[in-house]
Amino acid sequence: MGVVIEPLDFASAAQADRYGLYEVAEAWAAEAAPDREKAPVEAYVAMWESRNDLGFEPARFVVARENGRIVGYAQAEISEAEANAHLALVTVVVLPSHRRRGIGTALLRASLSLLDGRTVIESWSPGPGEPGEHFAAAHGFRVVTSMTRQRLRLTDPPAVAELPAGYELVTWKGAAPEEFVEAYVEGLNAIADAPFGETTLDHAHNTVESIRVEEAEATADRWVVLLLHGGGVAGVTVVERMPTKPEYAEQLQTVVLPAHRGKGLGLLIKSRMLHELDGVETVFTRTSSENAHMLRVNHALGYEDRYTYMAVQAKTADLRA
Template identity: 60%
Template structure:
């Protein structure tokens, strides 16, 4: 049976069953990978994400009353991505090859409303999910390298050249530099090109403030300034439920300041701020060989490759 599920009003039994499907998927075919925490995902599923997509809508597949698979979709609340929805389809291994994945995908499509494209960014290479997506007409639009750093002694930061300065903060951006912070984030426009229709380059002070107000995580930022103007930025998030693990997010050096080792500088400086963190995870486009090398120089190791896949909503409705 396929039905919609509102996580906010669902029973505790259904909430935990939904999470159990997610946890089984996360560790599948990945020896040694730690399962996620329920508390972390219970919070995430009730909030918008960090790039302006609304809290998710769910459809679930039940067997004997128990949830054995789900479809999740988020639609953008920002005009820049009003054409796009994200979707995830997961079915427990013992219940695959029964058509549940296809049925969940069909049930998800009406939830994306008038969005022209559907993308999924959790398709790990070499897994059943890759075959499922390809068989249903999704194409690969980006390939990402997942990396992990086991934090030991932070590397030397090195000197900051004349005319440059580093600013570090936790939480919301200081009012005095929020415009330069936004300018640095929008430097993502120069990231390696993909075929994704996701737009990450139209941050505004207003959108950043909305995101800061909505987030449930602890966020650390290092901003590189040159004569008071944005030159680069790196951002790390820590889930309060797992304070020993961090997620390295955006790292950007603006074009006029590249070729001087600033990407490594700001990441190394960040590592000196994260007291109590034992592991840091990050993801980088497989096309971004420079940033992958920078991460290796800091001690990151490659773990797995995953993909973003995309389909036109009209094709899935056909």
């Protein structure tokens, strides 16, 4: 029997199929970082069942089976946010032993049925020189940005610089206090001018309503450090604990608003955040490879570069041709 391409409803998928997806994903992850600690299957399940940190819906799948076993998959994520209504995030993964047989191409074409009319596909995963880069180029995708994955082993948190006159810090864990939620949203959306290459992914479409939805659906601890000046927002940084490995956390947005840059405030708020992370031993983050300033800040905090990966983009109409 040959390879069969078919849709998979993750919500009702059998445990064996969920584990099959996991095995394919882990084989791919090991290629990018051979010395990484293997992630538990529960971490993948939590990721696939929930919205991602940019508000995209839970993953939709088509899978490739050989003799019933999953040997590859394509996952697609779409967002209902107007700012990203044109875009689908798509990832295609095939076991190394099953590549160069047309399976990836078949999965990519089958994934178009999952996109609900989105006109642009981006994939945030290929590593330079890896099979995914060659696959993307062969199918007409172009590179639109590059990201650097970093890791911090958290032992003794660094000292926090003295806060300049006129500034104050507010910290919380969980839902944003009502009196600060609007400032929090404004701070998050100020990431719009951060360097992200030519991606059309909108990182800055948060609203009070969308934040409250995220908070209501949260399955992990989230810490926020908000920097205020004269009652208005000056900066913000956010970290989220990984729900299946509570000793790990992901550094999400860090933003200092333009009027307050050049004062070392990004380093200050990120340093302060590291004192909030009770029970966390390791923090991961991803930063645009073009954002030399934030990379320097992270290195000053003790982050080490792990690997780089790219975002590639294509029009769905071109893929249907």
